[in-house]
Amino acid sequence: MTAFVSLPEGAGPESEPESAVGVGPWEGPWPDDPRLDPELLAGGDRRNVVDRYRYWRLDAIVSDLDSRRHDFHVAIENWQHDFNIGTVVRSANAFLAREVHIIGRKRWNRRGAMVTDRYQHVRHHPDVPAFAAWAAGEGLAVVGIDNLPGSKPLERHALPRRCVLVFGQEGPGLSDAARAACTALYSIAQYGSTRSINAGVASGIAMHAWIQEHADPPEWLDGGRFDDAP
Template sequence: MAAGGRGSGRPAKKKGPSKGAGGQRRRSLEGRGATPPAEMRHWYKDKARAQRVAREERGDGRRAAPTKGRRSEDAPEYIGGRNPVLEALQADVPANALYVAQRIDNDDRVRDSIKIAAERGIALLEVTRDKLDRLTEGAVHQGVALQIPAYDYAHPSELVDIAHDAAESPLIVALDSVTDPRNLGAIARSATAFGAHGLLIPSRRSAGVTGGAWKTSAGTLATLRVARAANLTAALRDYRDAGLFVVGLDGAGDTDIGDAQLLTEPLVVVVGSEGKGLSRLVREQCDVVTRIPMHASTESLNAGVAAGVALYEVARHRRRQRLH
């Protein structure tokens, strides 16, 4: 038996490092760089809070939106932000509860919101900022959010009744494939400013009266009725049968909005989406399709701005008719 082997009296010699292992050992001793600060570690419990505070201090509004499921039609909506919440409360927007973050830095807007909510009997709830993040689906809330019930949509014919009750010539704004609730809110502001009697939206492929729309409308949705139609084309046909004219607004329109001859008549102004304009079926229901004259370097306006320009022209023509 070889010396040093099993059964010999002498201990076996230790094996040295194998050939070529030195580089691997040196690399294993080099480590992975400096230890990152606590807020950069993925397990750091205050990381989300630190990022949120930094965003709100910057005021840039950037926040990763959580994954959304399909919202039930009767689910409540939330308005976030100190100015929007106060404006909604001052405009008597229907509300169920006012949520206020724990240890919030109070200012006049927060104090006034709490005071109005108390006077109106709206529940006041103190919650964590994480809870507010979930309720507002990632929007910047500044520590306050207002819960509003699901919107009670009108029937399209009710908008005509509103005009007749006011002894005025009907002016209704219909939205075709306008999917951004902020555009809906902006259009509601313009519609209120220029004397429209309501908005008409389709049930599908359209923005609804959500928290984002309430926020952009600055409370005007509390006074302007919104109707919803299962079929926008059929609703426009019914309006025509009731004696209203339909004027479409599209970048490829036949005439400038200011030159249209129907603006003083009972009217439905249809606003198309910024990208696609009016759909074919809706265009077929229009008595005239108009455009907004613009500089050649500008391809289009968003739906909110375009609706404001068109409604101003309608109001200008009607005012001139009254003066004469």
């Protein structure tokens, strides 16, 4: 199977060329597995999914992911239709976050998610107080990630196991309300001339920091490929 490639705007998994990604129609007798989708078996599976999930129904994939999601959530403020949200959702799917939370405007640009939002639970909160109340009700630590005065270096501190990693709008960073809601603030070390890295990159770094602290490498992963694909 070939690596996943970016698609032009408006293209979906059904419109991907056969040479781009995935597998063709199933060859031989069809397997007796209720997780598999007859349409995908007949027409091939060109979706942006790892080999383990080839030919699986969407709901079967989500159910399997739900059975082993991690204990961290990710939240990002969305007051100006932040273009980084799609990247955050895609990274959350890769690192198996429990949920992604959009704070502010409900609409967001899904292009950067590369359809991973179909497999990732996304929850909307109209404002920071509503989000903070939800997090408190769930007993989750609210951890802000931003290069702010007083932020502690993420590289030298362990993230809580049950937490929400919160990121601000591109440019201004975390709002005053979001900062006040955080129980801890961490910064990501930078060594060049730029003042900041974008929220999409920062979210991936922070999620992987959580993974390094609290998760083991997947037992079924061998060099980037799955061993038990149907």
